[in-house]
Amino acid sequence: MFALVDCNNFYASCERLFRPDLRNKPIAVLSNNDGCAIARSEEAKALGIPMGAPAFKIRHLKARGLITMSCNFPLYADLSNRVMQTLKDESPDVSVYSIDEAFINLNKIKDPLNFGLSLKKTVERNTGISISIGIGPTKTLSKAANRYAKKNNNKTNYVYVIDKNCTHLLNTMDTQDVWGIAQGLGKRLALCNIFTATDLALMKPYKARRIGGVGLERIVRELKGISCLSLDETPSGTKSIMVSRTFGQLQTHFEGLSQSIAMFAARVSEKARSKKREGQYVTIFLRTNKHRKQDRQYHVSLSTSLKHPSADTRDICHAALTLLKKIYKPGFNYNKAGVLLTALTPKEGRQFNLLSQPRIKSDELMDAIDKINFINGKETIRFATSGVHRKWKMKQNNLSPAYTTRWSDLPKALVK
DNA sequence: TCTGGGGTCCTAGGACCC
């Protein structure tokens, strides 16, 4: 048996935790650049705001009490860690799946329902974050159970255990609500008269493979109750690291792009070092805004191989800027760019190259940079290629304080 | 005017190996 634990309206709940005045009010948390809604409180959902709604299309709802907030990932990451730590304290087999979700292996648990109910209480007491728990014989079914628990919380109290006979639950589930199926597959399935999760569960696996490859076959088997996805307690480690941003203003000139690419490359290198990994390939991409029909469109990416795996900012920056010179074309309105480092391997057990040695004292230099920036704040020292005047900086007009990760932002309690 | 960021996995095709 698997349990899927999912935090309810996670980002919105985090924003509320230190702002009791926001309880029972419609809140939408916006993506970077305050672009679109990526989380909504129940009250905001009730206003009819769909996931991913552009901010400018929901602005008029402020008149009806909607509060929009910029996203505050340091806060969400810290609260996520607290939730995950509580789960790990309560159960030995936890696999963190995303910032607000984790799977738990329940094979040794005799009474899954009571385990779930008590786990929910503990997490809420320890962290203040409300969670839902779905329990089932496969990961896909536990996801379905979780969805059911949330939708019927007046009956389930946010905890639901699926049993072998779960037709009532799958009957009312569209294919696109099944974990792993989105628009593309959903449309293809509809052409074959497959509309509900029950239709899927009754499919022959070989037929599923023909329509949607090995992924869909797995989904079908999992819905039948045959576990194909294991808990994966020890994931193999990060395989790729990306840093990308939509610009605050459209960029046309090489200089602005090269500054942002250099900064992304520096961030990618820093992230790799913090994970003690090194990457072999550097990819960059540029794109124009697909929503601007009046603009000529250009979406492009290009990769290169480093001489040896590296997490040295100089290596990755140099590779990224060389790539940029190759793909940059003047005359386009670029709105997004990014740098990707792939084929990551652990720094321990690094494979050296007979013909090209790593830079001398690279580790010491990078270490010094990271330490200075850790102690004195981000980008206290940085490479000059990443620019001084940052026109492409992103918008964050309603950013909450870093309540739990910055001394100056600690919440204050007034005692009268 | 204004539409996110960071991941994983799969597939197809090409280059290359013996």
Add this chain to the structure above:
DNA sequence: TCTGGGGTCCTAGGACCC
């Protein structure tokens, strides 16, 4: 006239996840 089989690795692109 007629040119194999079985692999791996890499890249690009797409689909999907939260």
